[in-house]
Amino acid sequence: xxxxxxxxxxxxxxxxxxxxxxxxxxxxxxxxxxxxxxxxxxxxxxxxxxxxxxxxxxxxxxxxxxxxxxxxxxxxxxxxxxxxxxxxxxxxxxxxxxxxxxxxxxxxxxxxxxxxxxxxxxxxxxxxxxxxxxxxxxxxxxxxxxxxxxxxxxxxxxxxxxxxxxxxxxxxxxxxxxxxxxxxxxxxxxxxxxxxxxxxxxxxxxxxxxxxxxxxxxxxxxxxxxxxxxxxxxxxxxxxxxxxxxxxxxxxxxxxxxxxxxxxxxxxxxxxxxxxxxxxxxxxxxxxxxxxxxxxxxxxxxxxxxxxxxxxxxxxxxxxxxxxxxxxxxxxxxxxxxxxxxxxxxxxxxxxxxxxxxxxxxxxxxxxxxxxxxx
Amino acid sequence: xxxxxxxxxxxxxxxxxxxxxxxxxxxxxxxxxxxxxxxxxxxxxxxxxxxxxxxxxxxxxxxxxxxxxxxxxxxxxxxxxxxxxxxxxxxxxxxxxxxxxxxxxxxxxxxxxxxxxxxxxxxxxxxxxxxxxxxxxxxxxxxxxxxxxxxxxxxxxxxxxxxxxxxxxxxxxxx
Numbered sequence: 001x002x003x004x005x006x007x008x009x010x011x012x013x014x015x016x017x018x019x020x021x022x023x024x025x026x027x028x029x030x031x032x033x034x035x036x037x038x039x040x041x042x043x044x045x046x047x048x049x050x051x052x053x054x055x056x057x058x059x060x061x062x063x064x065x066x067x068x069x070x071x072x073x074x075x076x077x078x079x080x081x082x083x084x085x086x087x088x089x090x091x092x093x094x095x096x097x098x099x100x101x102x103x104x105x106x107x108x109x110x111x112x113x114x115x116x117x118x119x120x121x122x123x124x125x126x127x128x129x130x131x132x133x134x135x136x137x138x139x140x141x142x143x144x145x146x147x148x149x150x151x152x153x154x155x156x157x158x159x160x161x162x163x164x165x166x167x168x169x170x171x172x173x174x175x176x177x178x179x180x181x182x183x184x185x186x187x188x189x190x191x192x193x194x195x196x197x198x199x200x201x202x203x204x205x206x207x208x209x210x211x212x213x214x215x216x217x218x219x220x221x222x223x224x225x226x227x228x229x230x231x232x233x234x235x236x237x238x239x240x241x242x243x244x245x246x247x248x249x250x251x252x253x254x255x256x257x258x259x260x261x262x263x264x265x266x267x268x269x270x271x272x273x274x275x276x277x278x279x280x281x282x283x284x285x286x287x288x289x290x291x292x293x294x295x296x297x298x299x300x301x302x303x304x305x306x307x308x309x310x311x312x313x314x315x316x317x318x319x320x321x322x323x324x325x326x327x328x329x330x331x332x333x334x335x336x337x338x339x340x341x342x343x344x345x346x347x348x349x350x351x352x353x354x355x356x357x358x359x360x361x362x363x364x365x366x367x368x369x370x371x372x373x374x375x
Numbered sequence: 376x377x378x379x380x381x382x383x384x385x386x387x388x389x390x391x392x393x394x395x396x397x398x399x400x401x402x403x404x405x406x407x408x409x410x411x412x413x414x415x416x417x418x419x420x421x422x423x424x425x426x427x428x429x430x431x432x433x434x435x436x437x438x439x440x441x442x443x444x445x446x447x448x449x450x451x452x453x454x455x456x457x458x459x460x461x462x463x464x465x466x467x468x469x470x471x472x473x474x475x476x477x478x479x480x481x482x483x484x485x486x487x488x489x490x491x492x493x494x495x496x497x498x499x500x501x502x503x504x505x506x507x508x509x510x511x512x513x514x515x516x517x518x519x520x521x522x523x524x525x526x527x528x529x530x531x532x533x534x535x536x537x538x539x540x541x542x543x544x545x546x547x548x549x550x
Binding site for chain 2: 113114115120125
């Protein structure tokens with residue numbers, strides 16, 4: 001890979017990290033003062049965001065082309081991942097989401113106030129300055145108990161400092177991202193998936209910038225699959241249950257786990273590609289059902305992107321997943337531009353999210369199923 | 376003219392009397408009655424209650440738990456008294472009192488832990504007012520004393536009104 005591209009990628013990441021501080025929470029008044037010296041109108045901010053997203057996806061496509069041509073060696077892949085991790089770790093999470101503050105608030109309710117976060121809302125602690133940052137203070141814990149248990153680690157590492165806690169949560173999530181990549185690389189020995197998943201801009205942004213815990217769930221699912229495939233059935237089931245207890249979405253994978261358990265208990269060989277294919281279908285199903293709970297959030301794509309990346313046989317899967325990754329990152333535009341969720345923001349978000357993936361799906365359907373029959 | 380003045384005075388006095396006899400009612404909402412003693416699921420309910428006591432850890436959650444239980448047993452007591460199940464109603468009211476009293480130290484504990492309990496204190500006062508309203512209704516519809524005569528045991532006297540007055544006092548202390 002050319003050094004120029006590597007430098008360009010690094011600079012783009014660095015600038016995007018710096019750009020993220022433009023969205024710094026009002027609670028960090030000293031940072032607000034530094035980064036809001038030059039106020040920019042919403043349309044300029046949105047334009048800059050779009051440019052960054054296009055640049056990252058173009059670079060991603062370029063990396064994939066290099067990979068296909070066998071020009072992207074392991075050393076370069078490691079370097080690209082290393083740069084992404086090192087630079088994006090220092091970005092500010094509120095660029096696109098405030099969820100990390102909810103994680104911190106829930107951890108504080110549990111470990112500082114020693115209250116049950118499923119019963120007591122952060123808003124109950126009206127004197128606490130954490131409310132300045134928390135955007136869902138009027139909600140009890142939304143995540144699984146294992147996630148709340150795990151958050152003791154980054155919360156304790158924060159030593160009571162809000163900024164330190166914020167970055168220890170980011171570091172915590174980052175370690176699970178690296179853990180997932182190690183499982184893909186060493187466990188499943190799938191270099192292609194390593195690039196497809198590890199360098200996907202949506203995965204990078206939603207995990208390393210926003211610090212979403214979906215990657216923790218994904219890590220535990222992959223670990224569970226690996227253990228089950230290696231015949232360690234009990235451990236495999238335990239890790240699968242733990243993944244469900246992070247974020248309940250992985251519960252849809254129960255049929256796959258049961259199938260794996262059945263096959264392995266009979267000492268039968270398992271076609272891992274089929275496992276990933278059905279896992280993709282099920283997680284996509286969970287993703288599409290998410291509006292029943294709230295709405296489709298871009299980081300939910302991580303649920304199916306991992307299996308789309310690992311599934312080698314069906315190209316169409318990845319093209320749809322790739323299109324969705326791109327359109328989901330553009331889903332933020334209406335709110336960024338208009339600044340509220342009033343109509344037509346929600347409709348615009350839906351149109352932006354599904355137009356491209358539906359087009360890709362129809363294109364592939366025509367190309368692979370209909371065209372061969374009529375030509 | 377004099378008649379009109381008299382009529383006006385009469386209406387003013389009537390209005391004053393009527394309005395002064397109407398007391399402000401608490402907006403606090405009590406739960407629906409749940410399963411009653413004797414029902415097949417009542418024992419399951421009691422076990423569930425004990426389990427939930429552990430789930431409601433933390434001083435604020437414990438306060439909520441105790442207040443909820445007090446509400447629940449008050450409603451249970453009222454229902455049972457309405458059906459003239461005096462012994463069961465009596466026991467339920469005792470339980471309601473127990474949980475109501477338990478709420479106080481939990482709230483104090485939360486306060487001592489530096490938690491802002493203003494909203495909870497307000498809620499507690501509203502609950503106390505509502506409880507008093509309901510207990511006074513029970514007072515109006517129950518005998519002062521009831522002698523409970525089980526088949527194989529000695530009869531016992533239930534001093535219903537004494538318990539009701541004690542229950543009201545417990546709530547009044549919270550105001």
